[in-house]
Amino acid sequence: MKARSSFSGKLGYVLAVAGSAVGLGNIWRFPYLAAKYGGGIFLLVYMILMLTFGYALIVSETALGRMTKRSPVGAFQFFGKSIPFRLGGWINAVIPMLIVPYYSVIGGWVTKYLFEYLRGSTEILAAENYFPEFIANSFSTGFWFLLFSLVVVAVLIAGVEHGVERVSKTMMPLLVILAIFVAGYSMTRPGAWEGVKYFLIPNLKNFSWMTVVAAMGQMFYSLSIAMGILYTYGSYIKKDVDIEKSTTQVEVFDTAIALLAGLMIIPAVFAFSGGDPNTLKAGPSLMFITIPKVFASMGFGRGAGIMFFLLVLLAALTSAISLAESGVSTFEDQFGLSRRKSALVMGGMIVGLGMASALGFGVLDFVSLLGMSILDFFDFLTNSIMMPVAALATCLLITKVVGLDRIAKEVEQSSAFKRKGLYNLFLRYLAPICIVIILISSIANVFGWITM
Ligand code: PHE
Numbered sequence: 001m002k003a004r005s006s007f008s009g010k011l012g013y014v015l016a017v018a019g020s021a022v023g024l025g026n027i028w029r030f031p032y033l034a035a036k037y038g039g040g041i042f043l044l045v046y047m048i049l050m051l052t053f054g055y056a057l058i059v060s061e062t063a064l065g066r067m068t069k070r071s072p073v074g075a076f077q078f079f080g081k082s083i084p085f086r087l088g089g090w091i092n093a094v095i096p097m098l099i100v101p102y103y104s105v106i107g108g109w110v111t112k113y114l115f116e117y118l119r120g121s122t123e124i125l126a127a128e129n130y131f132p133e134f135i136a137n138s139f140s141t142g143f144w145f146l147l148f149s150l151v152v153v154a155v156l157i158a159g160v161e162h163g164v165e166r167v168s169k170t171m172m173p174l175l176v177i178l179a180i181f182v183a184g185y186s187m188t189r190p191g192a193w194e195g196v197k198y199f200l201i202p203n204l205k206n207f208s209w210m211t212v213v214a215a216m217g218q219m220f221y222s223l224s225i226a227m228g229i230l231y232t233y234g235s236y237i238k239k240d241v242d243i244e245k246s247t248t249q250v251e252v253f254d255t256a257i258a259l260l261a262g263l264m265i266i267p268a269v270f271a272f273s274g275g276d277p278n279t280l281k282a283g284p285s286l287m288f289i290t291i292p293k294v295f296a297s298m299g300f301g302r303g304a305g306i307m308f309f310l311l312v313l314l315a316a317l318t319s320a321i322s323l324a325e326s327g328v329s330t331f332e333d334q335f336g337l338s339r340r341k342s343a344l345v346m347g348g349m350i351v352g353l354g355m356a357s358a359l360g361f362g363v364l365d366f367v368s369l370l371g372m373s374i375l376d377f378f379d380f381l382t383n384s385i386m387m388p389v390a391a392l393a394t395c396l397l398i399t400k401v402v403g404l405d406r407i408a409k410e411v412e413q414s415s416a417f418k419r420k421g422l423y424n425l426f427l428r429y430l431a432p433i434c435i436v437i438i439l440i441s442s443i444a445n446v447f448g449w450i451t452m
Contacts, residue, residue, distance in 0.1 A: 010240070010241050010242070010246065013233070013236075013237050013241050013246060014246045014249050014250060016233060017224075017230070017233055017246070017250045018249070018250050018253045018254065019172070019318060019322075020224050020229055020233070020319065020322050021222060021223050021224050021250055021253070021254040022172065022253070022254060022257050022315060022319075023315050023316060023318070023319030024103060024106055024107070024110075024312070024315065024316050024319060025218070025221045025222040025258075025319075026222055026254065026257040026258040026261055027179075027257070027261045027287070027312055027315065028106060028261075028284075028287045028312075029218060029221060029222070029284075030218060030222060030258040030261055030262060031258075031261050031262045031264070031265035031266060031286060031287065032265075032282065032283055032284060032285075032286035032287065033214050033215075033218050034046075034199060034262050034266065035199075035265070035266050035269060035280045035281070035282075035286060036214075036280065036281045036282075036283060037206075037208070037210055037211045037214045037215070038203070038206030038207055038208065038211045039198040039199050039200075039201075039202075039203070039206060039266070040197075040198065040199060040200055040201040040202035040203055040206075041202040041203055041204065041206050041207045041211055042206075042211050042214070042215055043199065043200065043202070043259075043262070044202040045211055045212055045215040046215040046218060046219060047255070049212075049215055049216055049219050050219050050223070050251055050255065051251070052422065052426060052430070053216070053219065053426065053430075053431060053434070054219045054220075054223050054225060054251065055247060055248075055251065055419070055422075055423075056422070056423050056426040056427055056431060057220075057225045057226065057391055057394065057431070058223060058225060058230060058247045058250070058251075059243055059244065059247055059407075059411065059423060060394055060395070060398055060407065060427065061225065061230035061231050061234060061394060062230050062231075062233065062234035062237075062243050062247070063234065063243060063407050063410040063411055064231060064234065064394070064397070064398070064402070064407075065230060065231035065232060065233065065234020065235040065236075065237075066234045066235065066237055066239070066241075066243075066410060067402075067406070067407075067410045068235065069235045070231070070235055071093070071228060071231055071232040071235060071326070071329060071330065071333065072089045072090075072092035072093050072228035072231040072232070073086075073089035073090060073092075073093050073228075073330060073333070073334055074089070074333065075089065075231050075235075076088045076089030076092075076393075076397060077089060079397065079401050079402060080401065085397075087393070088390075088393035088394075088396075088397055091386060091389055091390045091393060092226065092227060092228035092231065092390045092393065092394075093228045093326070093327075093330045094386070095226065095227040095228065095382050095386050095387060095390060096227045096228060096229065096323040096324075096326045096327055097327040097330075097346070097349055098353070098378060098381065098382050098386070099227070099323055099378070099382050100152075100320055100323040100324045100327065100346075100349075100350055100354075101349060101350045101351075101352070101353035101354035101357060101378070102353070102354060102357040102375045102378045102379060103316070103319065103320050103323060104145060104148050104149045104152060104320055104350055104354045105141070105145050105354050105357045105358045105375060106284070106316065107145075107148040107149075107152075107313070107316040107317065107320055108141065108143075108144035108145035108146075108147065108148040108149075108358065109134075109135070109141070109144065109288060110148075110309055110312050110313045110316055111144050111147060111148050111313060112134065112140070112141075112144040113125065113288065113292075113305070113309045114306065114309035114310055114313055115144075117295075117302055117305035117306045117309055118306060120302055122292070122295060122296050122301045122302045122305060123296055125292035125295075125296070125305070126292040126293045126295070126296035130292070131285050131288045131289055132285070135285075135361040135362065136361055136362050136365070137362060138358075138359050138362030138363045138364075141358045141359070141361065141362060142355060142358050142359060142362075145354055145355065145358040146351070146355075148316075148317075148320075149347070149350045149351055149354060151317065152317070152320050152321055152324055152347075152350065153324075153343060153344075153346070153347035153350065155321050156321065156324055156325065156328055156343040156346060156347070157339075157340055157343045157344075159339060171311055171314045171315070172315070174307075174311060175311040175312070175314075175315060176257070176260070178304075178307055178308060178311060179257070179260040179261065179264060180260060182264045182291075182294065182304065182308065183260050183263035183264045183267075185294065185298065186263070186264050186265075186267045186268045186271065186294050187263055187267045189267065189268070189271035189272070189294075189297070190271060191270050191271045191274065191275075192267035192268065192270055192271040193267070193270075194270045194275055195266045195267035195268070195269055195270030195271065195275065196263070196266075196267050198266060198270065198275070199262050199263065199266040199267070209441055210445065212438065213384060213438050213441060213442045213445070216388070216434075216438055217383035217384050217387065218383070220383060220387040220388075220391065221383055221387070222254055222258060223250070223251065223254055225387070225391065226386075226387040226388070226390040226391040226394070227323075227326075227387065227390070228326060228330075228390075229322070229323075229326055232326060232329070239413045239414055240414050241414055242414050242415040243410075243411050243414060243415070244411065244415060244417065244418060244419065245415065264291070264294070265286060265287055265290050265291065268290040268291070268293060268294045269286070269290050272290060272293040272294070272297075273290075283376075284375065284376070284379075291305075291308065292305070295308070324346050324350065327342075327346045327349070328342040328343050328346050329342075331345055331346065353378070356374050357373075357374045357375040357378060358375075359374075360373045360374030360375055361373060361375070370446045370447070371446070380442075380446070384438075384439075384442040385439065385442065385443070388435045388438055388439045388442075389439070391431070391435055392431075392432060392435045392436070392439075395427055395431050395432050395435070396432070398427055399427055399428055399432075404423075404424050404427060404428070407423075408420055408423075
C-alpha cells in the first residue's frame with residue numbers, strides 16, 4: 001500500500017480545494033444558468049443554498065474523508081459492507097467519470113476560440129451565427145475535443161498533475177485580474193446597466209421552481225460537492241486543519257469568481273443584444289456568444305481574447321485533470337489496475353462519451369435524450385439526478401450510521417464547531433427533505449408531468 005500523500009499545510013489544502021472548485025463551472029456554467037433562471041433571484045437562491053446546504057455538505061464530506069482516510073468508495077465501506085454502502089460510495093465515485101467527458105467538450109470549444117484569437121479572427125468570432133455553425137460542424141468540434149482530451153489523458157498517464165497544479169496557481173490570480181478588468185469594461189457599455197440590475201437585484205417575477213433546481217445543481221457542481229472529490233481531499237488532511245474555516249474560505253472564493261463571471265457576461269447580453277430573452281436563455285453557448293462581442297468592441301480585443309481564453313483553458317484543464325484523476329484513483333484502488341491501465345480506461349470513457357456529446361450538435365443532432373442534446377443530457381443526469389442522490393447518501397450515512405456526534409467530534413479536533421446547531425438541523429431534516437423534493441421535481445419536469 002502506498003503512503004497517502006498529504007497537503008503541506010492549511011493553506012495548501014484551501015488552495016487545492018479552491019483550485020478544484022474554480023473551473024468552467026464558475027466562468028461558463030454559472031452565468032448562463034443565472035441568465036436563464038431569473039438573474040437576481042437565482043443569485044439569491046444560490047447564495048442561501050450555498051451557505052446552508054453547501055456548507056453542511058462540504059463539512060460532512062471532508063470530515064468523513066479525514067475520519068476514514070479513504071476516498072468515497074472506501075469511506076462508505078469503512079462503515080459497512082452491505083449493498084447500500086457499496087451503492088452510496090459508488091455513486092459518488094462515478095459522477096466525476098461522467099462529468100469529465102462532456103467537460104472536455106467545452107474544453108475543446110475553449111481551445112478552438114483561443115486558436116482563433118491567436119489567428120486574429122476577433123471579428124469573425126463575434127458574428128451572429130459563428131458559434132452554432134461551429135458546433136454543428138462535427139469534424140471541427142470533434143477535432144478540438146480530441147485535442148483537449150489527449151492533453152488530459154497524457155497528463156494522467158504521466159502523473160504530473162502536481163506540475164499542472166502549480167501552473168494553475170500562478171494563473172488563477174491573473175484570471176481574476178483579467179476578469180475584473182473585463183467585467184468593468186462590460187458593465188460600462190451603453191445599456192449594460194440593465195443587465196447589472198437583472199443579475200444582482202432579485203425579482204420575484206422571475207422565480208420558478210426550476211430556479212431552485214438549477215441553483216442546487218450548480219451549487220454541487222461549482223463547489224465540487226457530491227462527486228467524491230471532497231472525501232478524497234479530506235482524506236489527505238491532518239487533524240489540525242480547521243474544517244469550518246477552510247470551508248468558508250473556499251465558498252467565498254468560489255462565489256467571488258462566479259459573481260465576476262456573471263458581471264462579465266450578463267451585462268454584455270444587455271449591451272450587445274438589448275437583453276433579448278432568446279440570448280438570455282442561450283444556455284451552454286452563452287459565454288461563446290457574448291464574450292466575443294465584448295472583445296470585438298474593444299480596441300485591443302485580440303489581446304484580451306487571447307488572454308481570456310488562455311486562462312479559461314488552463315482553469316478547464318486543471319479541473320478536467322482533477323476530475324479524471326479521481327476516476328483513475330478509483331480504478332486503481334478498487335480494481336487493482338496499474339496507473340497506466342486506469343488512465344487508459346478513463347481515457348476511453350472520455351473519448352467515447354465525450355465524442356457522443358461533441359457530435360450531438362452535429363451529425364448526431366437527431367439524437368434526443370428526454371428532449372435534450374447528448375451534452376445537456378449528461379449535464380442533467382449528473383447534476384440534477386445523480387448528485388442529489390449522492391448527497392442524500394452522504395446525509396443518510398451520517399445520520400443513520402456514523403452519527404452526528406462523531407462528525408462533531410471530528411470537526412472539534414481542530415476547532416470549535418460554531419455552526420453545529422445549523423449543521424445538525426440541516427443534516428437531520430432540511431437537507432434530506434429538500435433533496436427528495438428537488439429530485440422528484442426535476443424528474444417530473446423532464447417527463448413533462450409538471451411545467452416549471
Ligand atoms: N467545481 C469545478 C467547476 O466549477 C468542477 C470540478 C469538480 C472540477 C470537481 C474538479 C473536481 O468547474
